[in-house]
Ligand SMILES: Cc1cc2nc3c(=O)[nH]c(=O)nc-3n(C[C@H](O)[C@H](O)[C@H](O)COP(=O)(O)OP(=O)(O)OC[C@H]3O[C@@H](n4cnc5c(N)ncnc54)[C@H](O)[C@@H]3O)c2cc1C
C-alpha cells in the first residue's frame with residue numbers, strides 16, 4: 234500500500250491507527266502541517282488530497298491508500314514561495330505562524346471550490362454558479378481555519394491580493410514535487 | 415485508540431455480512447466522526463470496513479421525479495449539485511451551514527445522518543453518561559445543559575442530534591435506503607429513522623446490527639420557499655443552539671423541522687398544519703410537551719422567534 238505525498242511515493246504505516254497528520258509529520262518528517270486540536274476543530278492540519286482540502290487529523294493514513302497528498306512543503310519552498318505564501322508575508326497574514334500552513338492549503342483549495350460553483354452559507358443566490366470572493370464569502374469559506382493570534386485581516390488581505398474575486402486568476406494548486414526534500 | 419483490523423469492502427452485501435459477523439465491527443465512510451470518537455475510546459471497533467469504494471457516490475433522478483442520493487456522496491458535492499440547489503434548496507442550505515469546507519469535502523450522506531451527539535459529557539470519559547455507558551447516569555440533567563434537548567427528553571438522556579442535514583431531510587420527507595446482512599433491502603422513512611432516548615439512549619436509529627445505508631431518496635420537489643436558519647454561538651463553524659428548516663408556499667402553508675431541540679430532527683404534522691396561523695401557533699404545538707432545564711429554557715422562545723423571522727423572510 235502506497236500513498237503519494239508531494240509527488241513522492243511512500244509506504245503506508247504498518248500501524249493502522251496512524252492518522253494522516255501523524256504520518257506526514259512523524260513518519261515522513263514533514264512538520265509543516267500542524268496539529269492544533271487533533272479533533273477537527275481548528276484547521277491547522279489542513280492538507281490537500283487530490284487537490285481538495287481535508288483535515289488530516291480526522292483521517293487514517295490507510296484510508297488514503299493510492300491517493301495524492303499535497304502538504305505545505307509541496308506548495309512552495311523557502312527559495313520559491315507559492316504566490317499565496319509571498320502574499321502572507323507582504324500582508325502580515327500571520328503572527329506566530331502556527332495556523333499558517335493550514336490557512337494556505339485551505340485557501341488554495343477554497344478558491345477552486347468557489348470557481349467550481351460550490352455555494353457557501355452566505356451565498357445569496359443558490360442557483361447562481363458564479364460567486365465573487367467578497368468579504369463575507371471569503372471569511373465564511375475560510376471559517377474552518379482558526380487563528381489564535383487573530384491575524385484574520387492579514388489572512389483575508391493576502392488571499393484577496395492573490396486571487397482577487399476568485400474568478401479571474403487561474404492558478405491551479407501549484408504542486409512542486411521536488412520541494413518534498 | 416484501540417487496535418483494529420481494516421478491510422476495504424468489495425460489495426455492499428459483503429460489507430453488511432462482514433459487519434454482521436463481527437459485533438465489534440464498524441463501517442467507516444469519511445471517518446470524521448468515527449475517528450474522533452475512536453481516539454477518545456468512546457467508539458472501540460475491533461474491525462473497520464471501509465465502504466468508500468462501492469460506487470455509492472452518485473446522485474440520480476428517480477422515475478417518480480425525485481432524487482436518489484448515494485450514501486457516500488460527500489456533503490460538498492450534495493450541496494453543490496444543480497438539482498439540489500434548484501429543487502431542494504433547504505438541503506443545500508442546511509449542508510453549508512454545517513461544519514467547515516474541509517469537513518464537508520469528506521463527510522458523507524450516511525455518515526452525516528449517523529453522526530453522534532456533541533453532548534460534552536458524552537465526550538468526557540471521566541463523567542457518567544448513559545449513552546456511552548448505560549446505567550452510569552446522565553451528567554447533563556443536573557449539569558451544564560444549555561445546549562441540550564428540550565423536547566422528547568427522558569430521565570436517562572437529554573442529548574440532541576447535531577446534524578443540520580438531517581433537519582432538511584426530515585422537512586423534505588426523505589427515505590433512507592438500506593441493505594441488511596441477509597441481503598434484503600428496505601426503506602425507512604426519515605420520520606421513523608431516529609429514536610428518542612427513552613431508557614435506551616445508546617440506541618439512536620432504527621438500523622439493525624450490520625445494516626448498511628446505501629442511499630437516501632427524496633420525493634419529487636415540493637416547490638415553495640426553502641429557508642434554513644441556524645442560530646449558534648458564533649457566525650460559522652459551530653453546532654446549532656437551535657435551527658429551523660422550512661418550506662413555505664405562497665398561501666402560507668408549509669412544513670417545519672427544528673434542530674438543536676431533541677434527540678432527532680423535530681417535526682410534528684399538527685404543527686405543520688398551523689403554518690398559516692404564524693410562529694406562535696406552530697411552536698405552541700411543536701413544543702407543547704417541552705421539558706427544558708433551567709439552563710436551556712431560552713430555546714423555547716428562540717425557536718418561536720427564529721421561526722417568526724423565517725416566516726417573515728418567506729413573505730418577502
Ligand atoms: C469540528 C466539527 C464541527 C462540525 N460541525 C458540524 C455542524 O455544524 N453541523 C453538522 O451537521 N455536522 C457537523 N460536524 C459533523 C460532521 O458533519 C460529521 O462528522 C460527518 O457528517 C460524518 O460523516 P462521515 O462520512 O465522516 O462519517 P463517519 O465518521 O465515517 O461515520 C459516522 C457513523 O456512521 C456510520 N456509517 C457511515 N456510513 C455508513 C453507511 N453507509 N451505512 C451504515 N453506517 C454508516 C459509521 O459506522 C459511524 O458510526 C462537525 C464535525 C466536526 C469535527
Ligand code: SF4
Pocket residue numbers: 531533534535536542543544545546551552553554555562570571572573615
Ligand atoms: S445527555 Fe445523554 S449523552 Fe449527555 S451525559 Fe446525559 S446520557 Fe450522556
Ligand code: FES
Pocket residue numbers: 267268269270271272273274275276277278279288289290291
Ligand atoms: S488539528 Fe486537525 S482540525 Fe485541529
Ligand code: FES
Pocket residue numbers: 326327328329330331332333379380381382383384
Ligand atoms: S498566526 Fe498564530 S495562530 Fe494564526
